[in-house]
Amino acid sequence: MPEVPDGRHTWRVAPSVLLVEDDDRVRRALRLALEDEGFTVDEAADGEQGLRQLAARPDVVLLDVMLPDTDGFDVCRSIRRNSDVPVIMVTARTGSQDIVAGLEAGADDYVTKPLVAKELSARIRALLRRVASTGDNGHPPRTITVGELVIEPEEGLVSRAGEPVPLTRTEFRLLAELAAAEGRVRTREQLLDTVWGYGYFGDNRLVDVHIARLRAKVEPDPAHPTHVITARGMGYRLAL
């Protein structure tokens, strides 16, 4: 279990959390704990309700994948189709298939039950963080061009041959981190730390699946990547 930093975070503006969880008591306990951490919490007891409450534009969605009426992964995909809100999967299963399936369905991160609000708080904090304001060499990040890709970290935009590419915040931050490395290799541990805030004890699958998602969106041929390159045994880099 990753070491959770001590001390409670005080938000300038209380972020809103949409909690989609079918178990009544868990939902109530989580809501109270999250509010104690300084979040405002909206509740949904099933997938349908959850999708409806997206309209309120929460800052982050906590999605239990074991839902009574629908497949949690389907709900995640539905959320993704309409918005790029950060989604944290809440899962009881940590089998590779389930984790990867959830990440491929669009989740940004996952937590396993039994989960405590403090840990959730750290995860949410990491996801809501703004992109790093300085690049690797200490200068503010400038627009980076890689082939037909134009990455503007300041704006949080990526366009390809003039057309904007819809990336989730996590996917964008991943790309921006690689871009800021200016062609050097970033290890999985480094990416887990800067993008997801995990320090050392992160799950490599988070990085690997997100890289695959990124490639699917920005590579001309995702099966043979030319922009986001794997450095075998080390990590990933952006081919400038």
Next chain:
Amino acid sequence: MSQGGRARGGLWRRLRIGLRDRVIVLFGVLGLALFVALALTVWLLVSHFLVNQRMTTVVDEARVNAASVQSGLGQLGLSVPEVMDRLATNGTTFALLSTDGEWYASAPRQGPGSLPHALVHLARSGVPATQRVRVGDHLMAAVAIPLDRAGDAYFELFPLDDLNRALSILSLTLVGAAVAVSLIAMATGRVVTRLALRPLAALTDVAAAVARGDLSARMPGEKDPDLGGLARSFNHTADALERRVAADIRFAGDVSHELRTPLTTMLNSIELVQHRRDELPPAVREPVDLLTEDLRRFSRLVVDLIDISRYEAGVDADRDTLRIVDLVRAAADATAGRPVTVVDPAAKDLVVHADKRRLERVVANLVENAELHGGGCLRVCVDAGKASVLIGVEDAGPGVPPEQRERIFERFARTGPRRVGGVGLGLAIVASHVAWHGGRIWVEDREGGGSRFLVRLPAEEVTG
């Protein structure tokens, strides 16, 4: 009957004679006994026959000679020397004649003293008889034939040396053969046992494999008419055991799984209460603290149980090539909350092919153990070994007594009043992970007090 059987078995065991040796000895003894019986029969029959044959021959010969003497003395009225000359004797036999109270011999060397008294007496009384006598170095057959005139008798001595020699040769041959037969029997016994025990050796290997923990090992030869029964029973038992173990693991996993949800509720609620501890009436603060502590511990146990059941089932194993120094340093320092890792320069470039999550867990668990139960982790060393890396976690705690050094790695090890191993699964999980990687873990005393937990993992040097 059983008492005797047990005593016999005890004797064999005490003498440390194994099955194979027993069979060999038995074969040898049986072979010898059989042959001895056979040889004795042969000996008796042959010697009896040969002796009979010889005696019949010599008696006939003596009778012929006696008749010749009789006719010579009677009808022909020859003198004794002439009669004796007429005898058809070769140099090996001796004839003696007793007539008119006088003794006459065919050869000057032999006198009536060679003849046994009883034989002489019998012949003089008119009873023909034979007797074996020893004359000098030779064994001879003495034949006594009474003559017509009362008191007269004809005696002849026949050599039995050649017969004797023949029988000696026969007996020696039989004895030699007996020895040879028993040796051959023992050799046969040895070959037989080896053939018979060879499938047994295969079965022993399978049983050993299961004992080691490989529950998938099965015995071959279920169709074999003799060993099939054993193989079938064993395989049946192994099947049941494998199923049972899998079911146990699944059950532990399922139970823990079900506990996750209520635990979420409990943990979050109690953490919230803990956050507001100051608002609680003083009387309830301690019960709340106890509840918090045990809930956290319980949660850890449930998570560990889920993990251990998953890991035992072998799911979710990824192998990456990792620089072990980086992994250990990051995991140890993060767990301890301060730098504790000391790296030997020789180990700098070592890599392992390992599951990152599991290895992290190993290091984190050991450091946590040192912190909580060892009075604080003193340091974590990474040293290079022969094709391996040696990771040592040292603490200045009470140490682990020698008799407990194996048991603490078992699940829920409870050693004396002080619980070693956290909630009881921490070290078991560590041991399981280390074994999965083909490594070894053990604990020893640290010079200066406390313990050193050592993990050896296969590693290799990679340059560049």
